[in-house]
Amino acid sequence: MKDRKLLMIPGPIEFSPSVLAAMSLPTTSHVAPDFIETFGRALDGLCDVFLAKKSMPFVVAGSGTLAMDMAAANVVEPGDGALVINTGYFSDRFAAILRRYGATVTEVKAPSLGDAPSIEAVRSAIESSKCKLITITHVDTSTGVRAPVADYANAARKQGALVVVDGVCSIGGEELRQDEWGIDIALTASQKAIGVPPGLALLAASERALEKHKSRKTPVQNYYCDWAEWRPIMEAYRARKPGYFGTPPVNLVGSLAVSIGEILNEGMDKRVQRHRHLSNAFKAGISALGLKQLPQHRDLQAATLTAAYYPGGSENGLLKEILSEGVIVAGGLHPEIKTKYFRIGHMGAVTRSDILATLGAIERSLIRTGHKATPGSASAAAEKVFAGS
Ligand SMILES: *Cc1c(COP(=O)(O)O)cnc(C)c1O
Numbered sequence: 001m002k003d004r005k006l007l008m009i010p011g012p013i014e015f016s017p018s019v020l021a022a023m024s025l026p027t028t029s030h031v032a033p034d035f036i037e038t039f040g041r042a043l044d045g046l047c048d049v050f051l052a053k054k055s056m057p058f059v060v061a062g063s064g065t066l067a068m069d070m071a072a073a074n075v076v077e078p079g080d081g082a083l084v085i086n087t088g089y090f091s092d093r094f095a096a097i098l099r100r101y102g103a104t105v106t107e108v109k110a111p112s113l114g115d116a117p118s119i120e121a122v123r124s125a126i127e128s129s130k131c132k133l134i135t136i137t138h139v140d141t142s143t144g145v146r147a148p149v150a151d152y153a154n155a156a157r158k159q160g161a162l163v164v165v166d167g168v169c170s171i172g173g174e175e176l177r178q179d180e181w182g183i184d185i186a187l188t189a190s191q192k193a194i195g196v197p198p199g200l201a202l203l204a205a206s207e208r209a210l211e212k213h214k215s216r217k218t219p220v221q222n223y224y225c226d227w228a229e230w231r232p233i234m235e236a237y238r239a240r241k242p243g244y245f246g247t248p249p250v251n252l253v254g255s256l257a258v259s260i261g262e263i264l265n266e267g268m269d270k271r272v273q274r275h276r277h278l279s280n281a282f283k284a285g286i287s288a289l290g291l292k293q294l295p296q297h298r299d300l301q302a303a304t305l306t307a308a309y310y311p312g313g314s315e316n317g318l319l320k321e322i323l324s325e326g327v328i329v330a331g332g333l334h335p336e337i338k339t340k341y342f343r344i345g346h347m348g349a350v351t352r353s354d355i356l357a358t359l360g361a362i363e364r365s366l367i368r369t370g371h372k373a374t375p376g377s378a379s380a381a382a383e384k385v386f387a388g389s
Contacts, residue, residue, distance in 0.1 A: 005323075008358050009330040010141045010169055010305040010345035011192035016262060019196055022255040030250055031242035038257045039237040039248065045260035046202060049194070050171065050186050051268065052178035055204035057238075058230055059256065061249045064168040064189030066225070067201035068097055071164050071185045073222040074205075074213045078102030081131040083161070085152060087116050089142030089333050090166055094135045101221055106131065113336060114294040116147045123155045133162040138170035142334040144307030144343065145295045146174060150181045157182045162209060168192055171202075172263055173275040173304040173347040184209040190252065193275070193304055195259040195348035199252045272303075278346055278355050279303035281385035285359040288381035289366060289373050294341060304347040307332075309340055311371050318342070321365030327358050355382055 007014050028035050039059075046057040060066065072094075076082065082103040084095040087110050095105050108117045108125040117125075126134065134156045139146045153163045162184040167176055171186065173193030178186045183206070190200035205213075205227070213220070213227050220226040229245045236243030263271060283301065286293065286308050294307040310318060315331070319342060322329055330345070332338040344358060359378040366373050 004326065006327045006354060006357060008327055008344050008346065008350075008354065010343055010347075011189070012198050013192065013195065013345055013348045014350065014354070015195055015197060016259070016349045018262070019255050019259045022258045023197060023251050025251065025254060027250050030244070030248050035250060035253070036237060036240055036242055039253050040240045042253055042257040042260055043234060043238050045257070045264055047204060048264055049260060049268065050176065050178045050204045051180065052183075052186065052204045052206075054179055055186075055206050056210055056231060056234060058201075058203045058205065058227070058234055059248070059253065060201050060224075060230065061199060061246070061252070062201040063198060064166075064187070064192075064201060065093070067168070067187035067189060067203045068094055068166060069222065070201065070203055070225040070227075071187055072097045072101050072103070073220050073225040074227045075133060075162060075164075075185070075209055076101040076103045077216055077218050079104060080133065081106065081129055083108060083125055083129050083131040083134040083156075085117055085122060085134060085136050085147065086110065087137050087143060087145050087147055088113075088140035089335070090140055090168070091135070091137045094137065094164075094166060098135070103133075110145070112296075113334065114143055114145060114296045114300070116145055116300055119148070119151045119155060122152050126156055126159045126161060131159075131161050133164060135164045135166065138165050138167045138176060139174060139302040139304055141169040141305065141343070142307075142332075143294050144302050144305050145300050146170070146302040149176065149183070153181045153183055162212060169302070169304050169347075172271070174302065175268075175272045178204060178206070184212075190256060192345075193347040194256070195263070196252065196255045199249055200256060275303040275347060277385070278350060278352065279306065281352070281382040282306055282344070282346055282355050282359065284381040284385050285355075285378035286362075288377045289359075289363060290371075305343055305345045307341055307343045310342065311366065313340060315339060315342070316369050318365055318369050321368050322361050325361035325364055327361040329358070329362075352386060
């Protein structure tokens with residue numbers, strides 16, 4: 001496998017062989033009995049992954065941005081106040097989507113890049129903005145910052161605001177407890193920690209969110225996203241009956257059912273622990289190479305990816321060297337510092353060997369591009385973390 005590359009970006013990721021095999025099965029009718037069972041199982045399983053027994057799951061063809069769009073389209077009416085807790089690029093995107101549907105958006109921003117707003121700042125912004133809804137980016141993929149979702153959600157619930165969580169880079173890799181934390185809409189996409197090729201928008205809506213949709217005074221301003229159309233379909237498949245509004249991506253749904261089976265088989269707590277452990281090892285290796293990470297404190301570091309500044313302030317051919325070592329990593333995304341840092345995704349089916357291979361590739365590439373590093377120092381630091389388990 002001379003030409004094999006290891007895909008270590010924050011989505012799409014490396015997928016398990018059985019998930020990929022499911023993609024290549026012959027496409028059946030979307031109302032075939034086998035498919036009805038598969039889709040029903042995927043929807044039931046999604047609630048277990050989101051720890052959202054009481055929520056209504058939605059699985060539609062689209063990317064994570066469509067899931068964000070669906071959330072906003074259904075619960076926002078023109079003039080509604082919305083508060084965006086802004087931790088980076090994808091929070092900016094949520095603000096833009098909310099504005100498109102007529103919300104009056106207030107933002108509470110992190111004091112600086114790589115940080116997250118304090119609970120006090122969020123609480124006071126919720127009180128003064130009198131918002132009906134808040135959005136939280138659980139892990140902002142542009143900074144690698146993980147926000148304290150449970151605390152923010154708690155503050156919002158005290159004011160009676162709906163809580164929407166963009167969990168695209170977190171769900172399936174970070175702890176997220178939708179019911180317990182009082183999250184009204186949690187959403188993600190297939191290609192990140194859920195471990196399925198790109199193409200599915202995944203969302204779960206609480207009773208309160210569905211109520212807000214039902215009691216709208218104005219129609220949903222997006223035909224494709226309207227829960228009024230999709231809810232009966234999801235309910236039908238969960239009752240193991242056929243339904244049709246738009247043709248589901250049959251192969252992707254089959255793949256989703258397999259991946260969710262694997263996730264639940266591992267167990268949510270164990271899976272979160274594994275991600276944290278692999279991330280700790282990877283980050284120890286990155287620190288041993290003298291690279292500084294974007295998140296300002298350890299508590300803010302996501303377990304699903306690592307964002308680190310280039311040494312010397314610029315890329316200097318590093319990514320190409322890493323690629324020549326057989327590993328694909330991602331460049332920067334946050335517009336303010338796009339050329340100054342890079343990102344490595346480590347989620348889903350990622351293993352210890354992948355972590356070590358990636359650290360080795362980065363270390364050798366740094367040395368080749370003129371940086372000082374002791375060969376083996378990154379993997380030694382990672383191995384120390386592994387040995388401690
Ligand atoms: C990737 C990502 C998105 C966008 O998902 P797409 O599938 O690219 O549309 C949104 N939010 C976060 C946090 C992400 O990581």
